[in-house]
Every structure is written in structure tokens, then in C-alpha cells.
Amino acid sequence: MRRTCTLLVMAAALPVWSAQPVRGRHGMVVTRENHATEAGLKILQSGGNAVDAAVAVGFALAVTHSSAGNIGGGGFMLVRMADGRTAFIDFRERAPLSASRNMYLDAAGKATQDSITGYRASGVPGTVRGMEYASRHFGKRPWAELVQPAVDLASKGFVLSYAQANGLKNAGRTLGQFPESKRVFLRGGNFYEPGDLFVQADLGRTLERIARLGATDFYEGETARMLAKDMQEHGGAITMRDLKEYAAIERKPMTGKYKGYDIITSPPPSSGGIGILQMLGVLEGTGYEKGGAGSASVVHYMTEAMRRYFADRAVHLGDPDFVKVPLTSLLNPAYMGRLRASIDPERATPSAEVHAAVLTGHESNETTHYTVADADGNIATVTYTLNGGYGSKVTAAGLGFLLNNEMDDFAADPGHANMFGLIQGEANAIQPRKTPLSSMVPTIVMKDGKPLLALGSPGGPTIINTVLEVMVNVLDFGMNVQDAVDWPRFHHQWMPDTLSMERGYSPDTVAILEKHGYTIRRVAAQGECAAILFENGWLDGAADPRTEGTAKGY
Numbered sequence: 001m002r003r004t005c006t007l008l009v010m011a012a013a014l015p016v017w018s019a020q021p022v023r024g025r026h027g028m029v030v031t032r033e034n035h036a037t038e039a040g041l042k043i044l045q046s047g048g049n050a051v052d053a054a055v056a057v058g059f060a061l062a063v064t065h066s067s068a069g070n071i072g073g074g075g076f077m078l079v080r081m082a083d084g085r086t087a088f089i090d091f092r093e094r095a096p097l098s099a100s101r102n103m104y105l106d107a108a109g110k111a112t113q114d115s116i117t118g119y120r121a122s123g124v125p126g127t128v129r130g131m132e133y134a135s136r137h138f139g140k141r142p143w144a145e146l147v148q149p150a151v152d153l154a155s156k157g158f159v160l161s162y163a164q165a166n167g168l169k170n171a172g173r174t175l176g177q178f179p180e181s182k183r184v185f186l187r188g189g190n191f192y193e194p195g196d197l198f199v200q201a202d203l204g205r206t207l208e209r210i211a212r213l214g215a216t217d218f219y220e221g222e223t224a225r226m227l228a229k230d231m232q233e234h235g236g237a238i239t240m241r242d243l244k245e246y247a248a249i250e251r252k253p254m255t256g257k258y259k260g261y262d263i264i265t266s267p268p269p270s271s272g273g274i275g276i277l278q279m280l281g282v283l284e285g286t287g288y289e290k291g292g293a294g295s296a297s298v299v300h301y302m303t304e305a306m307r308r309y310f311a312d313r314a315v316h317l318g319d320p321d322f323v324k325v326p327l328t329s330l331l332n333p334a335y336m337g338r339l340r341a342s343i344d345p346e347r348a349t350p351s352a353e354v355h356a357a358v359l360t361g362h363e364s365n366e367t368t369h370y371t372v373a374d375a376d377g378n379i380a381t382v383t384y385t386l387n388g389g390y391g392s393k394v395t396a397a398g399l400g401f402l403l404n405n406e407m408d409d410f411a412a413d414p415g416h417a418n419m420f421g422l423i424q425g426e427a428n429a430i431q432p433r434k435t436p437l438s439s440m441v442p443t444i445v446m447k448d449g450k451p452l453l454a455l456g457s458p459g460g461p462t463i464i465n466t467v468l469e470v471m472v473n474v475l476d477f478g479m480n481v482q483d484a485v486d487w488p489r490f491h492h493q494w495m496p497d498t499l500s501m502e503r504g505y506s507p508d509t510v511a512i513l514e515k516h517g518y519t520i521r522r523v524a525a526q527g528e529c530a531a532i533l534f535e536n537g538w539l540d541g542a543a544d545p546r547t548e549g550t551a552k553g554y
Contacts, residue, residue, distance in 0.1 A: 021482040021540035024553020028539035030530040031370035036060035039149035051138040054380035059150035068368040073404040074126030075384025078442035082377035091130020093123030093406040096237040104412040119236030121392040121405035132215040133248040147211035155204030162194040180395040203400030230397040262446040272441020279305040281336040293477040296512035310494035315356035318427030348517035351497035367458030383440035409436035439463040459527030481533035485542040489526040
């Protein structure tokens with residue numbers, strides 16, 4: 001009831017009263033799903049650090065959040081340790097060795113659905129290798145201890161909530177195309193109901209091997225052999241060699257400044273970090289915040305910054321191991337100044353008039369995010385994904401986990417939209433071993449050398465704009481972190497030329513935006529956010545009321 005009341009009063013000004021975050025002094029875990037939150041909290045309470053808890057949460061979500069939690073997908077972890085070390089762990093899925101630029105085009109040159117559904121849609125999964133890398137380099141508790149909560153949840157089962165059972169039922173048509181998915185997740189067609197015990201015996205055995213043998217089992221052992229065999233029998237591309245040669249990559253985080261805050265964020269192959277920094281750079285100096293949160297002028301300036309960034313994204317961004325990404329040029333103050341100057345205060349710029357930067361030199365919908373902090377000041381903020389809801393809809397035979405459809409995050413047909421409506425260019429074309437461009441952007445904000453805010457979001461291309469909006473709600477509009485997460489959101493991605501807005505904005509605000517020239521599409525919800533604010537010795541955790549998310553601290 002508290003959060004509902006907050007949303008009802010949202011218009012062009014701050015709410016009369018505020019929703020309060022969950023507070024703790026010693027540790028905080030914010031995730032999409034309660035069992036996963038509990039798993040992470042117990043690791044913290046038993047002496048584990050934030051990275052240990054993040055690993056436990058990642059494996060627990062692979063059991064309890066079937067549409068996105070995974071060991072058959074991949075993602076990013078941004079770490080800041082109490083001693084000041086930072087790291088960005090890239091365990092994103094990668095194109096198999098047999099992948100080719102036009103593998104998803106038919107004889108007429110048109111894109112097929114094979115990058116979205118079925119065995120050919122999957123990139124080589126990275127989650128297990130990424131979690132092991134994080135544990136070895138930044139954790140301190142034994143590996144088996146971190147995986148065991150997930151083993152128990154799969155083997156012994158957990159009680160399905162209304163949303164979990166309904167989600168499986170709603171995916172019945174697509175999951176039901178594949179016998180193993182129908183058997184495991186749809187109970188052979190006798191759908192699970194809220195309150196049913198959901199036992200995943202195959203997944204439990206897979207996780208038990210991973211707990212005992214580490215990532216070696218997934219990439220070289222029995223799990224790898226079973227997965228490669230299933231792929232071969234169904235026309236999939238992933239082989240034993242693909243699995244054996246997969247490695248997580250530690251990259252240097254991107255950093256930038258905004259109004260005296262230091263931003264630590266995600267580098268390519270994330271498109272999110274450069275997006276956050278460019279959009280903040282365009283907004284700084286406009287005085288946009290003077291209109292107040294929820295005002296038409298704030299939405300207008302932020303939307304125009306979004307529109308210009310996504311035009312650049314479509315052309316210039318890709319896997320930095322394969323293409324030269326012009327980070328310096330796109331974040332050049334002079335270039336951001338030109339973008340800022342091109343915004344008309346009273347008119348929406350049609351997307352057809354917005355073009356990517358012309359440079360003379362060079363230098364991903366169903367996802368989940370969680371954020372963890374411990375008493376010592378260590379932070380782990382993680383976004384990982386299967387890409388679409390329930391990924392490729394394929395469950396690996398005898399292994400119990402769903403496989404990703406991450407190959408659709410490449411430009412299967414450069415210059416044309418993918419499943420999220422994103423137009424992408426040659427920089428993100430398919431190549432063997434290449435990582436598809438992602439929107440995932442775990443981010444940490446620092447003030448005077450100390451952590452202030454850690455956050456991230458799922459939701460395909462809306463991820464970047466959700467993170468931006470929650471950040472400025474705290475930094476520019478002075479909201480507490482729960483209000484910042486609760487606040488209604490909006491999204492523009494250049495093409496299609498549509499401004500999506502959640503309900504909660506006043507009719508007057510919407511009318512002004514339409515008068516400015518915006519085509520507005522109303523949406524029920526945009527993504528979710530898991531955030532922690534560090535304030536006066538307290539950890540303030542904010543889960544998203546748009547989901548069953550939970551924040552727990554101690």
C-alpha cells in the first residue's frame with residue numbers, strides 16, 4: 001500500500017510523502033526474487049563478502065527466476081572492493097566458431113526467426129565461468145558453499161508464487177514447442193499453479209556437479225558433453241571446442257564525472273556505460289533539472305539526449321576485441337557540446353533528422369539485475385541474461401537449464417531492427433568468437449572517494465535509460481533511493497521515433513510533450529532496478545515494486 005500511494009501522487013513535483021528503502025548497517029542484498037535474496041544474505045551473515053553473495057545469488061536465480069536467471073546465458077559483474085580495486089567481469093555469451101555473418105538470412109536475404117527461437121539461437125554460455133572467475137579473484141568463501149543454496153532449491157524444490165506460475169503458463173505456447181522444456185517447465189502440459197512445489201531434479205544434479213567440480217564440469221566435463229551432444233542432435237552450433245575455449249574477460253571499467261560525482265560503469269561490449277556518460281555529459285550545463293522531476297521540460301531534455309545517443313549506438317558500438325570503438329570521440333566534450341546545442345527547448349527533434357557522429361578517426365529484454373554490498377565496503381552489481389524471456393525456449397536435454405537466444409543481439413541483418421526494435425550496424429555483425437553488443441550497464445556512483453549509489457537494470461535497450469533516470473532522480477532531484485526506483489519512467493531509442501511513458505505522469509505533462517511533437521506510447525512498466533544507496537553508515541536497499549523484487553539487510 002505504501003508504494004501504491006507514492007505512485008498515485010506522482011505528477012510534475014515530488015510526492016508529498018516518500019516510500020522508504022530497506023535499511024541495514026552490515027550488508028544489503030537486492031534482487032528480483034526472494035529465495036535468491038535470502039541466499040545472498042545468508043552468505044553475508046556467514047562471513048562472505050559482497051562478491052561471494054553475488055555468486056550465490058546468481059546461481060539461486062538460475063533456479064527460481066526461470067525466465068532470466070541462468071547458467072545457460074551470460075552477463076556482466078561490476079566490482080568495487082573496499083581497498084579501491086575495481087573490475088568489470090565480462091562473461092557475456094559469445095558466437096560459436098561456426099557462426100557466420102549471414103547465418104540467419106534466408107535465400108532471399110531476409111532475416112529468419114532462427115536467432116530468436118531454437119537451438120541455433122544460442123551463443124556459448126558464460127555465467128558459470130564468470131561466477132567462478134569472480135569467486136576466485138574477489139571472493140573468500142569456498143566455491144561449493146556458494147553454489148549449495150541453488151542445489152538445494154533445485155533438488156528439494158521451492159513454492160511457486162503467483163507471478164512465477166503465471167509466467168510459466170504464459171510462456172506455454174513457446175516453451176511447449178520443445179519436449180524437454182515442456183516436460184521440465186510446463187509439467188508435460190499440466191501447468192504449475194501458484195503454491196505448487198517446483199522441483200528441478202535435472203538442474204539439481206547439474207548444479208551439484210558444478211558445486212563439486214567447478215566450472216570445469218560445465219565447459220569440459222559431463223555437462224559439457226551432454227550439452228554438445230544435444231546441440232549436435234538438434235542442429236545447434238555450440239560444440240565441445242566452443243565450450244572448452246570459453247573464458248571470462250576482466251576489463252577495465254569506464255569512468256567519468258558528472259557534477260562532482262565520479263561514475264564507474266560498464267565498458268564495451270556493453271553499450272550502456274558510454275551511453276550513460278554521453279547522456280549525462282549532454283544534460284550537464286542545460287539546467288534541465290530546474291523544471292523539477294516529472295515535468296515536461298525534464299522529460300524533453302532527457303529524451304533528446306537519449307535519442308542522440310542511440311543514433312550513435314546504432315553505428316559505432318560493438319565488441320572491442322573485434323572493432324575499434326570510438327569512445328574518446330563520442331565522449332569528447334566538444335562533441336557532447338554540439339549535441340547539447342542541437343536540442344531545441346520547445347520542439348522534439350524528429351529522429352530522421354538525428355544522425356550518428358561522422359568520425360574521421362577511431363580509437364541486450366528478459367534480463368535480471370541484482371546489487372550486493374557488505375559491511376567492509378565491497379560492492380558487486382550484476383546484470384545477466386538469457387536475452388528474451390526464457391531465452392531460446394530450449395532446455396538442454398537432461399541438464400535442466402534453458403539456453404539463451406543471445407545471437408539476436410548481434411546485427412543479424414545490419415541496418416535492420418532486432419527483436420527489441422534496435423537498429424544496429426556493421427560494428428555488431430556476427431563473427432566467430434565475437435561478443436554481441438549489450439545494453440546491460442551495472443554502475444557505481446562515487447562521491448568524495450566513497451561509494452554513494454550502486455545500481456543496474458534489466459530490460460533490453462530500456463536498461464540504459466532506466467539506470468540514467470534512477471541516477472538523476474537521486475543526484476539531481478534529491479530523492480531517496482526507493483522513491484528514485486519507484487518513480488515512473490520513460491524511454492526513447494532513436495528508432496522507432498516513439499516516446500514510451502509509464503503511467504503516473506500528469507495529463508498536462510503528456511499534453512505539453514505531444515505539443516512539442518512527441519508520439520507517445522503508454523506502457524504498463526519499464527524494466528526494473530535494484531539499487532543500494534550508501535548514506536551515513538547505512539545501506540539503503542531499494543527493490544522495484546514493478547516486480548516481486550526484495551531488498552534485505554542486516
